[in-house]
Amino acid sequence: MFKYDYPHPAVTTDCVIFGYDTREGLSVLLIERGIEPFRGCWAFPGGFMRIDEDADTGALRELKEETGFEPLYIEQFGAFTDVDRDPRERVITIAYLALVKKGPVAGGDDASKAKWFPLNAVPSLAFDHDRILRVAISRLREQIHFRPIGFDLLPPVFTMPQLQSLYESILGTHFDRRNFAAKMLHLGLLEADKERSENTPRRVPTTYRFNKDRYEEMKSGGFRIEF
Amino acid sequence: MFKYDYPHPAVTTDCVIFGYDTREGLSVLLIERGIEPFRGCWAFPGGFMRIDEDADTGALRELKEETGFEPLYIEQFGAFTDVDRDPRERVITIAYLALVKKGPVAGGDDASKAKWFPLNAVPSLAFDHDRILRVAISRLREQIHFRPIGFDLLPPVFTMPQLQSLYESILGTHFDRRNFAAKMLHLGLLEADKERSENTPRRVPTTYRFNKDRYEEMKSGGFRIEF
């Protein structure tokens, strides 16, 4: 039993985990709640922050425990603090945006209940998670301009059309194929790969890799990808 | 006495309050702590979030109580959760960025201890507030591209050189006078004022007002001021 002179809220972390594949586009990973409140509802993986860990650590721990994924990118994007957001007690949550390589949900204990939802097929969520998702998406859309986080969502070797689909899926727009490729190549972050991608329906496109070293060099200067 | 089955952190809000005037440029409002820990150190106004208010409300309340200012803009920009950031107990803070019309600190109770510090003369701060300040500044620099928040820092009627100084002060750069004016006028958010500004050392520049109505119309479309 822990006692305080003043009431303290509980603090949780929640992870909005994005994954991507060509078939379904941008998707979020949700977990079906097994307990009240909102039992049977879908929600973001997350849980109570421990008293001896910071929020970043807690978010990462919950993410791994509940989904088995290792995030390639993770970033705090806001605290959600509405007084009535949790019916049990006063709970505030610190929300994280994570990118993972989409795959079958491997799995920890609760993982059996985890499932990918394409962005346009997300059900109504538990707590205030609908709102959190909206904020996460807009943050992702901002970040994609400043950081090459998109590459975290693709396999190490990818084609230009794949990259374009990803960007279009995130930003909800359509780009001219040639202009998109020109801009991307201009950034100098891509290097052509010798391998040819297999599993192709038609003509085989050139494959590329993300040049991480080059990015590290550029990063200090600050850059922006404008579309 | 409040009891919980699990330990709960305390939650505070902190406000990084920016003000501006031509003499000192961009400044932050700090409060000298009267109690331990960090007694005598400077820190952001802030305090414990109440159990029956959300963080936004708490931040606004503390801001007014401790400084007497009414923010023209306020925005949450991050939760800071290092385990040892407060020596008393586990405390996480939700940080806010606020803009106010700079003036003598009017004053609530603690206001006597509040003071403006130009950005390049900020002392070493209490807790992890040095780090919070760095994040706040970079957030302010981002926001200035998307929203016309700069106008909140100026008097209702201002001159182009004043506006330019403000932007230069925030972004830490220098712009060509004519190109800056052209871009600003192009946005269509400024309207020339009939009044002439007084208190001028040399030739009297045209004065402008921010056209808020026009901004409200444009906002839905989303815009960006690039420099």
Add this chain to the structure above:
DNA sequence: ACATTTTGAGTAAAATTTACACAAAAAACT
């Protein structure tokens, strides 16, 4: 009056963005 400082105004060059068309490659079909 004169010197000093600051504003107002416009253009040419450079860079970037946008729109757009056709030939070649690979697979699928007959």
Add this chain to the structure above:
DNA sequence: AGTTTTTTGTGTAAATTTTACTCAAAATGT
């Protein structure tokens, strides 16, 4: 094997945006 279908690769001209830059007039202080 030839034909059809789909997708990739490539380049350029036009429009737009950004950047650099100069000189005359206005106001103040001496």
